[in-house]
Amino acid sequence: MLHLRLITPADRTDDVVRLIENTVGTAHLAVLAGAARNPVGDVVLCDVAREAGDELLTGLQELGIEDTGSIAVENIDLSLSKRADKAEEEAPGEGADAVLWEHLTDATHEESTLSVTYLAFITLATMIAACGVVLDNAILIVGAMAVGPEFGPLAGLSTALIQRAPRLALRSLIALVAGFAVAMAVTVGFSWFMDALGQFSEEQLEGDRPNTAFVYAPDAFSFIVAVLAGIAGTLSLTSAKSGALVGVAISVTTVPAAANAAVALSYGDTKQTWGSTEQLLLNLLGIVLAGTLTLLAQKWLWSKQRGHTSAGQGSAP
The missing domain is CATH 3.30.70.120 (Alpha-Beta Plaits)
Incomplete structure (x- = not known):
């Protein structure tokens, strides 16, 4: 209620x-x-x-x-x-299936705002992920995924496309582009600093990394997982099950890919930089596409469900 x-x-x-x-x-x-x-x-x-x-x-x-x-x-x-x-x-219908479009628009508007707090979270997440990729530590990668706030503007883009809200779309796009740009730029500097302290090295980045090599090697599964995560994340927002967003956050490699690209760039490794960038863009595209299609399906299914229920009530004696 x-x-x-x-x-x-x-x-x-x-x-x-x-x-x-x-x-x-x-x-x-x-x-x-x-x-x-x-x-x-x-x-x-x-x-x-x-x-x-x-x-x-x-x-x-x-x-x-x-x-x-x-x-x-x-x-x-x-x-x-x-x-x-x-x-x-x-x-009519079930409460779990209902979408409050004004609430969704308002929530994604707030989550997709480029603020100091948003920049701090995405930058810290990228720096944590940088430590994870250099040390080949999967726990740090998962932690960085959970900290990253990028699903907010991604959901904002999907909502803006459905609601035909260009201002929300622009706000979300600015948050995504500026957020990752700042986070990656700071992480490049962080990588140089850690290298100067002897904590990062090019040998670690170029060495065998069985736990984290996937972040710069995009494949079909990268896109598939991003699509599935986009569907789950959108459903969690529309059904007010925000706890599921944590699971979504740790299932896509947006922040780790950005971190690996930044560290690779600091060492001049263009191959890993480009591979990580492809992984990042593939995940972002998959989430936005899946979120948009999920909202479209929800809108259509809800209208059909309400139509059938109304028809049934109208024909009742």
């Missing part, structure tokens, strides 16, 4: 209440007349089944509530109410 807290102008409250009452899957409607002070208006509270949330949010936006008032949405972790149970049963 979702909890909605709305601030509505007094002259729009009746329209909002009517919309909520006519939306299948809502419960616990409450109106606090004149309770809002900034902006001035009424406060309307209600709960709605997740599978009916997108329809209700769309209706509220069509009424202009986001422009004249406020729409706040929260997830309800626990609701002990028979009316809430009934609302979820009445709502």
